[in-house]
Amino acid sequence: MSRASLSGKKSKSIDNTGFSPNSDAAGRRLINRDGTVSLRKKGIPFYERISIYHSLLRMPRLYFILTVFGIYTSLNIIFATIYFSLGPDSLEGTLLADSLSERYLQAFFFSSQTLTTVGYGHISPVGFVTNVVASIESFIGIMSFALVTGMFYARFSRPEAYIRFSDHFLVAPYREGKALMFRLATTKNNHLTDVEAEVTAAIHVTEHGKATTKFYQLALEFSKINSLGVSWTVVHPLDENSPFSDFTQQDFTAGRLELMITIRAFDDHFSNTVQQRTSYIQQEMVYGARFLPMYEQSKDGKYLHALLDKLNDTETVTWQH
Amino acid sequence: MSRASLSGKKSKSIDNTGFSPNSDAAGRRLINRDGTVSLRKKGIPFYERISIYHSLLRMPRLYFILTVFGIYTSLNIIFATIYFSLGPDSLEGTLLADSLSERYLQAFFFSSQTLTTVGYGHISPVGFVTNVVASIESFIGIMSFALVTGMFYARFSRPEAYIRFSDHFLVAPYREGKALMFRLATTKNNHLTDVEAEVTAAIHVTEHGKATTKFYQLALEFSKINSLGVSWTVVHPLDENSPFSDFTQQDFTAGRLELMITIRAFDDHFSNTVQQRTSYIQQEMVYGARFLPMYEQSKDGKYLHALLDKLNDTETVTWQH
Amino acid sequence: MSRASLSGKKSKSIDNTGFSPNSDAAGRRLINRDGTVSLRKKGIPFYERISIYHSLLRMPRLYFILTVFGIYTSLNIIFATIYFSLGPDSLEGTLLADSLSERYLQAFFFSSQTLTTVGYGHISPVGFVTNVVASIESFIGIMSFALVTGMFYARFSRPEAYIRFSDHFLVAPYREGKALMFRLATTKNNHLTDVEAEVTAAIHVTEHGKATTKFYQLALEFSKINSLGVSWTVVHPLDENSPFSDFTQQDFTAGRLELMITIRAFDDHFSNTVQQRTSYIQQEMVYGARFLPMYEQSKDGKYLHALLDKLNDTETVTWQH
Amino acid sequence: MSRASLSGKKSKSIDNTGFSPNSDAAGRRLINRDGTVSLRKKGIPFYERISIYHSLLRMPRLYFILTVFGIYTSLNIIFATIYFSLGPDSLEGTLLADSLSERYLQAFFFSSQTLTTVGYGHISPVGFVTNVVASIESFIGIMSFALVTGMFYARFSRPEAYIRFSDHFLVAPYREGKALMFRLATTKNNHLTDVEAEVTAAIHVTEHGKATTKFYQLALEFSKINSLGVSWTVVHPLDENSPFSDFTQQDFTAGRLELMITIRAFDDHFSNTVQQRTSYIQQEMVYGARFLPMYEQSKDGKYLHALLDKLNDTETVTWQH
Known part of the structure; x- marks a missing residue:
């Protein structure tokens, strides 16, 4: 399958990411893992x-x-x-x-x-x-x-979300098909409510012989949850509405997929809106794995334990088809 | 009536509460009365x-x-x-x-x-x-x-709502039928405007022989009021749009109904958004009662008195049918 | 015309104001001119x-x-x-x-x-x-x-709107008909943007022999303006969509109309949301008047002068019909 | 073409800008370049x-x-x-x-x-x-x-956007036609996300022999971008939905076009909403030019350099038609 199949899909590429479609020929990461942008300003005095x-x-x-x-x-x-x-x-x-x-x-x-x-x-x-x-x-x-x-x-x-993201994003089984997934949890004694996720994918393609970057806002299984308890697995189903519905592992690799993620939430106790950003690049993809549970009941049954060291625990899956 | 009748209703269960459908077999309360979550974090160092x-x-x-x-x-x-x-x-x-x-x-x-x-x-x-x-x-x-x-x-x-909730929630007569109701009031000299309520119900059912928890966002008579004066009785009509439309008292008990409540408001005088959360469990349900008024005119007619000690005052009702 | 004609209109009375439909038989003002509520709390200890x-x-x-x-x-x-x-x-x-x-x-x-x-x-x-x-x-x-x-x-x-309201609200000519109007201006050196007005009318009627208070959210010519320059005349057209479309002066008086007003805005310079509330009662109505302009060009043409002392300046109108 | 052709268009003039349609006969600028309003308050004591x-x-x-x-x-x-x-x-x-x-x-x-x-x-x-x-x-x-x-x-x-606007706005080629454009960038080490632009045009016309000012909210190519990286060129296409679709340079000049601009954004690192306003008047229009790129890759390919001194760099275009 060629990546040219991106065009003609239901999902339309978007142009309002603030990134330029032709600014990234060199293969830089658009957003760093800590959410900052690889951008330096020049041309006016330091002060x-x-x-x-x-x-x-x-x-x-x-x-x-x-x-x-x-x-x-x-x-x-x-x-x-x-x-x-x-x-x-x-x-x-x-x-x-x-x-x-x-x-x-x-x-x-x-x-x-x-x-x-x-x-x-x-x-x-x-x-x-x-x-x-x-x-x-x-x-x-x-x-x-x-x-x-x-x-x-x-x-x-300073209002902070204290969110930790899984090291990798997965292509995992989901219902009858597949989905892109990553997982996040708050590590500290803060409690987030009304948590929203926004995932933008950048994919590098060649159109009319010219390297260009296309951006897609990915549809999520849930783009908002009421309360962030143990963890949240953010899921983009690779169904007919996805720009990547028939992508193979090779397509993702060739297109140097980058997922740019913004999480926004309300700190329950202190009435602040907090935001955290990160990104995943194609090298951080695990194709064919699913997340393992990361909680357990306390012995007295009174508490749920969030096992934060298991945030990255996955098991390999073999596709039926 | 069996709880299996939950399926096939108009109202769809939701999955974006941040709680896991199978995390609560032990019958814990999901949210404490003070709004905190019974969750402990483990697996990473204390600091x-x-x-x-x-x-x-x-x-x-x-x-x-x-x-x-x-x-x-x-x-x-x-x-x-x-x-x-x-x-x-x-x-x-x-x-x-x-x-x-x-x-x-x-x-x-x-x-x-x-x-x-x-x-x-x-x-x-x-x-x-x-x-x-x-x-x-x-x-x-x-x-x-x-x-x-x-x-x-x-x-x-710290911005606080200072909301007090009634100790119990009621199943009370409402129009031609019944409704779930609870009452709240601000106890202090703050004034809340644009008060929003969000009520999520958790009900524990057995599906295909497996214990699972289903979540419903409950439709409210009013989900927002302009101004919180004396008190607000939040009402979920048990009509055909409710997932619990033909539930009996026994069904609520067997399903260990839990209502998870978020109130968000704007502090009129200080321009803060405030939020308060609580929950009711099935043991806190009174089946067949209605709230009594909790206000009176002052003698000179100039003031309305909110009688905060009457927040929990109810009278028993006998159902006509 | 009898006030019973309120029912059967297009506009529906609302019940989510936080005020009780039967709490005001004594003819108190629901909201004071300074935006506070005539409410006292009792029944729990002072502290x-x-x-x-x-x-x-x-x-x-x-x-x-x-x-x-x-x-x-x-x-x-x-x-x-x-x-x-x-x-x-x-x-x-x-x-x-x-x-x-x-x-x-x-x-x-x-x-x-x-x-x-x-x-x-x-x-x-x-x-x-x-x-x-x-x-x-x-x-x-x-x-x-x-x-x-x-x-x-x-x-x-403390974030404050510094809004001054006209002393009276008017029933003034508007297009081919009439409208309820009041005027407001900021008096200080603050600049408000994205200014929103919300006007709720309370009217006291007798239904089935029982005194009751009905509430209507009034449709406004504009419920939001980009920027509050000199002043803003908030207008509720008394057209077929108004609950008061065929009210006479006597009807307003008999119904003891009260307008409850909330203004919310964004302080341009300091990124605060500010809110101010007030109300008008029927005694503060002037039937048959229009506001006069309250600005003038400075002599050099560089500035517009807001003439704040003219906030209440009106001229009497005689109705053509 | 006469400016009277403004009427009868698809786009409707708006009246909720907070500016008066007849307050500006003298040709003043409605909003200054620094976003303040040319307004002075009089008539009440200084304090x-x-x-x-x-x-x-x-x-x-x-x-x-x-x-x-x-x-x-x-x-x-x-x-x-x-x-x-x-x-x-x-x-x-x-x-x-x-x-x-x-x-x-x-x-x-x-x-x-x-x-x-x-x-x-x-x-x-x-x-x-x-x-x-x-x-x-x-x-x-x-x-x-x-x-x-x-x-x-x-x-x-104080939360500040630190946005710098291009000195001029352009009428530039856009797809098959033309568009109004201006460019903006943040000059400091702040990072803005969810950046929204709102552009209101004021145009002075003569209707029924009377000078009046009409206001239009201009449709933008994008009214919101996810993240403000190097710069953002805000574009109003002069297509059939624009009130100025068949305006010539002379029409803009004669109508003394003024663009009033509000930018609102979320400061990524500090969870503040920031707002900045400015305006362009007709004298600041360049008819027939396009913006030149203002970024370059760093030599090691790791960074993108925003060249802030090129914010105003344009090249002249000659129209094909």
């Missing part, structure tokens, strides 16, 4: 391409902490230098000797006590200018810690 | 199953306060130990004697004054290392209090 | 009827500030009493004399300096117990100020 | 027209910082004046001399140390009244910094 807010929220936790601590230290160095440059009489205190380096350290510690508003007072500002600078520094301290702590909390409380 | 954010938001208030206070105390112990280990000259102060225990306590109190940024200054850091540690501690204090106070406020301001 | 969060957000600003200041003072009194009761040696400081009242004041001021974490240090805690209490107080201070300042900011930033 | 929250969020960053710093300074001046007026014995401290100006400065610095709760303690309050004032000031400090820092963070974290 116009960066939303500091987005950057601070997306960077790894360790980078974030180092960045924030770096800002804290930098501000202290700046203000310490100012206090230091105001001369030895600008700060009063009993702790450190009079050497230049110790004077600078004293200025540094006074700065940090001012910036955090801890203000022990064992070092204190003397004179008009020093007092004005300290007054401004404590103001700046409050304002910048507001941003930093706000970001810190926003990172911590 | 991968826990969203600290969700845990902190869902734990009882007392636990939360104890947890936070425990963290505060732990941080103080850690930093007190550091200050203590830096020797007797690391802190300057006049309050406590020189015994080891009192030195430790002084270090502890200095730590707490630094962590909270209260910084009285009657104890103050001496020397380079102590000052650096104090500088870091006040930074850590600000950052961790940001998380803790953010969580505290998030718990306090 | 179960109150959401502290909702109460703090809805109380008038002055009450809020007084409440917060009252809590602050109370906490200080409690802790001052503890410090005072720990004896004259529990606090060290130079400011006040040794009289009992001055000792108490010193304890009070020390408490306030601890609660706010200002911690000057001119009064400082002495001894184990006092230090522990101070350590706890500064912790409580941070936690309770988190709630209070969170509420304060939430009140300040 | 009733201003939402302080909206004003603080919308003002330029420098103004905001100056405003906040101004408030901080003003509060310090007010409290400094109070402390100063309480006499030379109200504050204890060692820093400044006894001249009146230095006493005032000391009061000012004490105030700032109290307001920010830095509280060094080298200046400290003496006596009942001063202590009460300081206690109130630290309370006011915490409350007002809560507002100010909340605003500061809200400005920083």
Whole structure:
């Protein structure tokens, strides 16, 4: 069977995916497994391409902490230098000797006590200018810690779906025929309701001698479930409504099928809408397998146990036909 | 009448509830009265199953306060130990004697004054290392209090529906026939608008000799009301469109009927969408009763009084047929 | 014409308003002009009827500030009493004399300096117990100020529509017939888009000798506009689809018509959904008037001026028929 | 062709844009390029027209910082004046001399140390009244910094689409005919999904000898895309369904066509709905051009590069007919 049989089907290819039909001749993955897009922006200055807010929220936790601590230290160095440059009489205190380096350290510690508003007072500002600078520094301290702590909390409380997807998608038996399937579960103690799945397939074909990418929104057995308990197996039946109804394993491989997946849900307890995206490429397909159950009753019968380590457990099937 | 009569009805059973048709042979409740699911996750390490954010938001208030206070105390112990280990000259102060225990306590109190940024200054850091540690501690204090106070406020301001459901659901007279009914009211000084109800029934039947659970989305008299004033009686008419149209009391009992309920609404004053879930099991059914009114006019006629203690008030009815 | 002509119309009365058809014999207004409902809850203890969060957000600003200041003072009194009761040696400081009242004041001021974490240090805690209490107080201070300042900011930033409604609704000429109309405008520097109106009419009729209230969702000329510029005149045509198509002024009066209005919109600049509700009763009807324009071009032609003081400007019309 | 040919088309003009059909005789732009409306409100007092929250969020960053710093300074001046007026014995401290100006400065610095709760303690309050004032000031400090820092963070974290629109809209070849087109891209490291476009056209015509403005919601090739990768060219085909199907360049010019555009999307990473608006006027039309591609493969084929500097790159086309 040739892939040219894609045309003339009931299901129409779509063009509104935001991807270009001819942008992917090189065989890149369109969407990464973590849901990000393999896209880099160029042509305008760096600072116009960066939303500091987005950057601070997306960077790894360790980078974030180092960045924030770096800002804290930098501000202290700046203000310490100012206090230091105001001369030895600008700060009063009993702790450190009079050497230049110790004077600078004293200025540094006074700065940090001012910036955090801890203000022990064992070092204190003397004179008009020093007092004005300290007054401004404590103001700046409050304002910048507001941003930093706000970001810190926003990172911590960011609505997340915590969905884990099976490593592979399957071509599995389904009713009298076959279906594309993948499985997902929430791994954490969150509970998702009104869970919606949207699966877009990208398939690379040659039309009129030109390589092009076609996109299909795949019809699902269920595109929405009320509640995500143990797990959800998302199913696209390979029936007469599917653009891939008579595809063989070779057709999928040759067409470098990619499934682009968006899951959207409502966090039951906290009234947030959460979204997670991922994709599967053809190399992640297992042709001829079915998922095994991933739950069991607790011994007392009171609980259902979701066995998250079995998310990827499948058994091979042999086709009857 | 046998429960086999479920099949062949107009209403089709649904499969997208997120519950498995064969997961509940043991007769567990699918959803608890407080809306949670009787589900436990296993098979992956504890820390991968826990969203600290969700845990902190869902734990009882007392636990939360104890947890936070425990963290505060732990941080103080850690930093007190550091200050203590830096020797007797690391802190300057006049309050406590020189015994080891009192030195430790002084270090502890200095730590707490630094962590909270209260910084009285009657104890103050001496020397380079102590000052650096104090500088870091006040930074850590600000950052961790940001998380803790953010969580505290998030718990306090969490959008909640404050809906109370009647203890039982009824099979009550309705027009010429019968209907399943339950009643709900908001108990607090919040006002809900655009209130939607979604009721899914689970019924346990034996098909082809195998115990299975069937799910039905129940048609409601009204699935949405503009505004939740005194109360709302949610009604599923047991008419020809119901999967239970000719069920007797015994059929409901034998089928271990469970009603799974989701209420979603818009908080009028604060522009939040709120959601609350609950369920009724067959033991919570009263067959042959109707709800009594739960409001009265105030004496001056200016107010309507919602009588929340009458939420469960019913009267027994005897069926004419 | 008798009001009995309500029945048999095309438009069907609705029952899902959340109001009871027989709860309003006394002629109360169902919804107040500020959108609240004339409803009081009874029958359960006070503390179960109150959401502290909702109460703090809805109380008038002055009450809020007084409440917060009252809590602050109370906490200080409690802790001052503890410090005072720990004896004259529990606090060290130079400011006040040794009289009992001055000792108490010193304890009070020390408490306030601890609660706010200002911690000057001119009064400082002495001894184990006092230090522990101070350590706890500064912790409580941070936690309770988190709630209070969170509420304060939430009140300040609460999404609001800032819609002003015309004082009266009109029965005005419309195309070849008549229409019910009212007008609204945003008064502040916010910009609403995707503005939706929902108008429910309540009319009191006597059916089979029994006073009852019927509810109708009124069809509007436009139920949604893209953008709320100068103002929006919401129009319900009194045509053959209206339940009031052949009502006379007397019919409206006798039926004690009440219009219950919900406006929902999207705040253009801040991505909030906002909602505002109001109602008109029959006494607020002007029969035979039309709204006058409430805008003018600025002299340089660059701006359109919304003349908000003309929101209520109408002119009387005499019906041709 | 005369513009009178607008009437009698399939596409019906709409009236629910919130703009008045006769408000724009002077030829103003209805919506500015930054999405704001050229509207000023009059007729009610200034303080009733201003939402302080909206004003603080919308003002330029420098103004905001100056405003906040101004408030901080003003509060310090007010409290400094109070402390100063309480006499030379109200504050204890060692820093400044006894001249009146230095006493005032000391009061000012004490105030700032109290307001920010830095509280060094080298200046400290003496006596009942001063202590009460300081206690109130630290309370006011915490409350007002809560507002100010909340605003500061809200400005920083405000959901934004960061969409850049092409400078011009084109009349370009499209299939067998022509289409109106403009192009947009996100410039920052945010990723938008479920992006919707809504385009309303305003055209000024003369009907029955009277200048009037007609509005049309334009049908788009796609009104929604799944994901906004490199860019999106929004297309309104000038086919038989368009109100402008047989418009010439002169017709667009004479009718002073204005396109009013709303883009709404879901921020993939942070679960916010974001909205951005703009408009094009007839002077920003290029008749007979098409957009050039604005992406390229990275050399290693792993990334797609969005070339944001080519957003406006077009090439001229000559019409075949």
